Amino acid sequence: xxxxxxxxxxxxxxxxxxxxxxxxxxxxxxxLSVNGLVLALLFMALQAPDVxxxxxxxxxxxxxxxxxxxxxxxxMDRSPRxxxxx
Amino acid sequence: MNLLPWLVAAWLLGIGLYGIVTSRNYVHLIGxxxxxxxxxYVLLLAAGYRWNAIAPIFYNHPPGxxxxxxxxxxLVLTDVVIGATVTALLLxxxxxxxxxxxxxxxxxxxxxxx
Amino acid sequence: xxxxxxxALFLLxxxxxxxxxxxxxxxxxxxGAHPLPYGDAxxxxxxxxxxxSNMVSAINFxxxxxxxxxxxxxxxxxxxxxxxxxxGSRGEALEARPGIVKGRRILPRSxxxxxxxxxxxxxxxxxxIYVAVHAMTTPGGGFQGGxxxxxxxxxxxxxxxxxxxxxxxxSQVLDALEGGGAALYALCxxxxxxxxxxxxxxxxxxxxxxxxxxxxxxxxxxxxxxxxVGGGFAMIFLEFLEETRTKKGGAKx
Numbered sequence: 001x002x003x004x005x006x007x008x009x010x011x012x013x014x015x016x017x018x019x020x021x022x023x024x025x026x027x028x029x030x031x032l033s034v035n036g037l038v039l040a041l042l043f044m045a046l047q048a049p050d051v052x053x054x055x056x057x058x059x060x061x062x063x064x065x066x067x068x069x070x071x072x073x074x075x076m077d078r079s080p081r082x083x084x085x086x
Numbered sequence: 087m088n089l090l091p092w093l094v095a096a097w098l099l100g101i102g103l104y105g106i107v108t109s110r111n112y113v114h115l116i117g118x119x120x121x122x123x124x125x126x127y128v129l130l131l132a133a134g135y136r137w138n139a140i141a142p143i144f145y146n147h148p149p150g151x152x153x154x155x156x157x158x159x160x161l162v163l164t165d166v167v168i169g170a171t172v173t174a175l176l177l178x179x180x181x182x183x184x185x186x187x188x189x190x191x192x193x194x195x196x197x198x199x200x
Numbered sequence: 201x202x203x204x205x206x207x208a209l210f211l212l213x214x215x216x217x218x219x220x221x222x223x224x225x226x227x228x229x230x231x232g233a234h235p236l237p238y239g240d241a242x243x244x245x246x247x248x249x250x251x252x253s254n255m256v257s258a259i260n261f262x263x264x265x266x267x268x269x270x271x272x273x274x275x276x277x278x279x280x281x282x283x284x285x286x287x288g289s290r291g292e293a294l295e296a297r298p299g300i301v302k303g304r305r306i307l308p309r310s311x312x313x314x315x316x317x318x319x320x321x322x323x324x325x326x327x328x329i330y331v332a333v334h335a336m337t338t339p340g341g342g343f344q345g346g347x348x349x350x351x352x353x354x355x356x357x358x359x360x361x362x363x364x365x366x367x368x369x370x371s372q373v374l375d376a377l378e379g380g381g382a383a384l385y386a387l388c389x390x391x392x393x394x395x396x397x398x399x400x401x402x403x404x405x406x407x408x409x410x411x412x413x414x415x416x417x418x419x420x421x422x423x424x425x426x427x428x429v430g431g432g433f434a435m436i437f438l439e440f441l442e443e444t445r446t447k448k449g450g451a452k453x
Contacts, residue, residue: 002087006087006090009090009091009094009128010090010094012094012098012124012128013094013097013098016097016098016101016102016121016124016125017101019105019117019118019120019121020101020102020104020105020117020118020121021105023110023111023114025111025113025114025117028113028114028117029117031117032117032120035120035121035124039124039127039128042128042131043127043131043162046131046132046135046154047135047139047140047141047153047154048131048141048154048159048162049141049143049339050159050163050254050256050339050340050341050344051127051131051159051162051163051166053331053339053340053344053348054163054166054167054343054344054347055127055166057344057347057348057351058166058167058169058170058347059120059166059170061351062170062347062350062351062433063120063170063173063174065354065437066173066174066177066436066437066440067113067116067117067177069440069441069443069444070113070177070180070181070440070443071113072299072301072444073181073299073440073443073444074181074184074190075301076299076300076301076444076446077299077300077301077302078185078447087231088230088231089225089226089228089231090231091231092224092225092228093225096221096225100214103210104210107206107207107210108203108206108207132231133228133236134234134236134239135231135232135234136232136233136234137232139234141339142239142243142254142255142256143253143254143255143256143338143339144243144247144253144255145253145254145337145338145410149243149244149247149248149253150243150244153239153243153255154234154239155234155236155238155239155240156239156242156243156255156256156258156259157236157238157239157242157259157264158236158239159256160256160259160260160264163256163260163341163343163344164260164267164268164271164343167275167343167346167347167429168271168274168275168278170347170433171274171275171278171279171282171432171433171436172278174278174279174282174436174440175278175281175282175285177440178281178282178285178286178439178440179285181286181443182285182286182289185289193203
């Protein structure tokens with residue numbers, strides 16, 4: 001049990017560094033998702049199932065999705081267009 | 087092993103702050119803020135842990151078996167959900183900033199430069 | 201302040217605080233020694249006093265229910281801020297056309313994706329409601345269940361596209377869910393004041409241990425939190441996805 005917690009803590013340190021050192025926002029989204037997953041596994045190993053529930057959904061699905069939507073909508077072409085163009 | 091959780095929490099805080107300080111893109115900065123927040127979660131939950139204890143749910147075990155601390159779990163639980171909402175608010179701010187100024191680089195967005 | 205100067209100041213701050221952090225780490229209690237007495241007191245007292253078996257829910261909705269009220273309103277403020285920022289600059293109209301990115305075609309949806317979206321969205325919403333309802337007996341609760349149910353709404357978007365999704369998600373319904381959930385939580389407190397007890401006292405019958413409908417007032421508060429969190433997250437997704445549509449007409453941002 002202690003080897004599991006120690007290994008997860010070291011993995012979390014590595015993925016946290018991965019999130020920071022990935023400078024391109026597109027790739028950082030995937031690093032965030034992996035970080036959320038490792039965090040949820042660590043919470044399960046520390047006997048906290050409630051928190052792991054919330055962290056899996058939020059950290060691996062909801063927050064990276066918000067990042068992706070924001071990045072996609074920044075690349076959009078927002079110039080004015082005439083009303084009857086398809 | 088005794089020091090590892092505290093050191094990992096300090097490491098995550100430090101490297102998250104390093105990312106915020108040297109970031110060149112506001113969306114990247116919000117991701118680094120999420121790393122800083124996760125440092126506090128690790129610290130709180132590691133402070134409440136107890137060896138060979140069960141989760142604080144007394145459905146299959148009788149009340150009275152040694153369990154890990156439920157107070158810090160309640161704190162971290164609400165923190166995770168509300169932290170995601172605040173991240174959404176920050177992303178909305180970044181999106182509005184991009185719409186007005188066409189750039190997301192903190193160096194190009196000084197208020198007093200013409 | 202140039203970037204190099206900022207980085208140099210940060211490294212200086214790190215070097216100054218590093219001995220303090222190491223000293224602190226050496227003086228922290230040993231990992232697993234667990235010297236915190238509040239949690240042990242709650243573990244010993246709560247199943248007998250409140251008849252529920254999920255200690256985290258007991259703390260969130262009963263022993264520290266006032267803090268959860270504050271968190272609810274923080275969530276309400278953050279969602280309101282997001283909606284005001286995004287909808288305020290975009291207007292209330294629903295746009296029919298997807299956003300245009302130069303050089304990228306919009307591909308049609310494949311049948312497998314549509315099928316999976318339609319199959320799994322109701323299943324995951326049911327799972328979210330199950331997790332939220334079983335707050336008092338198993339790991340779960342309003343916060344987790346609300347987020348899972350809101351994420352299931354995205355599977356509708358995944359499977360049926362924007363028009364199917366806007367047909368299902370009416371923003372008035374989401375507003376009512378979110379505000380109504382927070383109001384329900386606050387009303388629970390005022391209801392207990394109406395009978396003469398302090399704010400947020402558990403005055404409903406408590407039920408039996410290990411029953412789903414145990415806990416008294418905690419069930420109502422749990423329902424309020426689930427509605428507010430689910431509605432809030434779905435509102436956030438809605439606002440962000442509306443940002444990816446094209447505006448009609450000539451108004452430039």
